Amino acid sequence: xxxxxxxxxxxxxxxxxxxxxxxxxxxxxxxxxxxxxxxxxxxxxxxxxxxxxxxxxxxxxxxxxxxxxxxxxxxxxxxxxxxxxxxxxxxxxxxxxxxxxxxxxxxxxxxxxxxxxxxxxxxxxxxxxxxxxxxxxxxxxxxxxxxxxxxxxxxxxxxxxxxxxxxxxxxxxxxxxxxxxxxxxxxxxxxxxxxxxxxxxxxxxxxxxxxxxxxxxxxxxxxxxxxxxxxxxxxxxxxxxxxxxxxxxxxxxxxxxxxxxxxxxxxxxxxxxxxxxxxxxx
Numbered sequence: 183x184x185x186x187x188x189x190x191x192x193x194x195x196x197x198x199x200x201x202x203x204x205x206x207x208x209x210x211x212x213x214x215x216x217x218x219x220x221x222x223x224x225x226x227x228x229x230x231x232x233x234x235x236x237x238x239x240x241x242x243x244x245x246x247x248x249x250x251x252x253x254x255x256x257x258x259x260x261x262x263x264x265x266x267x268x269x270x271x272x273x274x275x276x277x278x279x280x281x282x283x284x285x286x287x288x289x290x291x292x293x294x295x296x297x298x299x300x301x302x303x304x305x306x307x308x309x310x311x312x313x314x315x316x317x318x319x320x321x322x323x324x325x326x327x328x329x330x331x332x333x334x335x336x337x338x339x340x341x342x343x344x345x346x347x348x349x350x351x352x353x354x355x356x357x358x359x360x361x362x363x364x365x366x367x368x369x370x371x372x373x374x375x376x377x378x379x380x381x382x383x384x385x386x387x388x389x390x391x392x393x394x395x396x397x398x399x400x401x402x403x404x405x406x407x408x409x410x411x412x413x414x415x416x417x418x419x420x421x422x423x424x425x426x427x428x429x430x431x432x433x434x435x436x437x438x439x440x441x442x443x444x445x446x447x448x449x450x451x452x453x454x455x456x457x458x459x460x461x462x463x464x
Contacts, residue, residue: 183207184260185222185231187422190252190370191267191414192234192407200419201225201232209258212455213250213299217242220255226423231259235266235366244343244365245294253373254299257458262434263317263380263425267414269407270338270364271346271391271398273356279406282332282413283362283385284321288312289339290368297369299376299459302452304442308432312371314380316431321382324420330413336361338385340368352393363391377459380433384417386410437463 183205201223208219221232233252236242256264270283277283298305318334325332339355341347343365347355355363367383374381388406389398437459445464453460 183222185229185256186261187228187263187265187425188231188233188256188259188261189265189267189418190233190235192236192240192269200415201230207259209255211251211254211258213254214248216252216255217248220259222259226419228422228425230422231256231261245292247366249369249373250296250299253370253377253379254458257377257379261379262429263314264370264374264382265317265418265421266367266370266381266383268338268364268366268383268385269388269403269410270362270385271389272387273339273352273360273363273391273393277333277336277361277387278331279387279389280331280409281387282325282330282410282417283336283338283387284313284318284325284332284334285338285362285367285383285385286311286313286318286335287337288367288371289337289358289360291339291341292368293342295342295369297372299373299456303448303456303460305376305437305440306442307372307375307436307440309372309375311432312375313382314431314433316426316429316433317380317382320424320426321384321417321421324417324424327420328413328416330417333361336385338367338383339363341365346398347392349392352391355391356393362387375433375436378434378436380429380431384414386414
């Protein structure tokens with residue numbers, strides 16, 4: 183059973199009643215099992231997959247989410263677009279809790295994550311624009327239509343976690359001009375680009391990180407994340423049918439000029455493991 187679009191996020195961000203002809207599938211990959219079983223069904227006229235990033239019951243920390251298995255599994259199911267839902271902290275006064283941000287840039291502050299499929303082949307994909315422009319345009323149009331409080335761009339600094347930042351770190355990120363802070367956009371965005379899957383983050387602001395007087399805590403994050411859920415559902419219901427059928431973005435052929443290793447030096451083992459990405463070009 184294939185899907186066109188995937189939603190990656192917490193279990194609260196989708197309305198299971200909106201899915202029709204639902205089926206759950208287990209997928210195994212060369213990079214292990216994904217975070218959980220993947221739900222596939224019809225949603226607003228499109229075939230949509232849903233994957234809980236941290237697993238049901240929130241069993242994976244941001245560092246230990248099986249990102250490579252997640253993206254590989256979605257690729258295997260035919261997914262060409264990913265909509266990521268992510269709770270974030272704000273690093274700017276004007277980006278308020280309960281606002282929505284559609285980031286256009288990411289800054290990587292992670293330390294311990296495997297962030298490429300290509301350990302056995304040299305591949306250099308472009309990441310200058312880490313989020314799909316086509317998906318961002320569609321999301322911005324929907325947010326304008328809904329009249330929600332949102333920001334059409336911003337830089338997402340992705341930290342390792344699972345701890346929140348120190349005040350010194352938070353203030354440095356502010357001085358560097360970053361807008362929001364979170365723990366999950368990477369390596370998802372990098373892996374999606376390697377897989378030639380369009381990737382969009384809908385960032386829901388839950389707090390002001392730790393740079394303001396009140397410290398961030400899990401209670402505040404969870405309370406505001408719950409408040410954001412209804413808006414996220416509204417966005418998804420309008421965004422998914424608005425996604426163009428055909429892709430005209432650069433994501434669709436990101437590997438075209440990225441594979442550096444000579445074909446005759448790519449082993450049969452690597453071809454078997456990575457064929458889902460490489461066969462199109464080899």
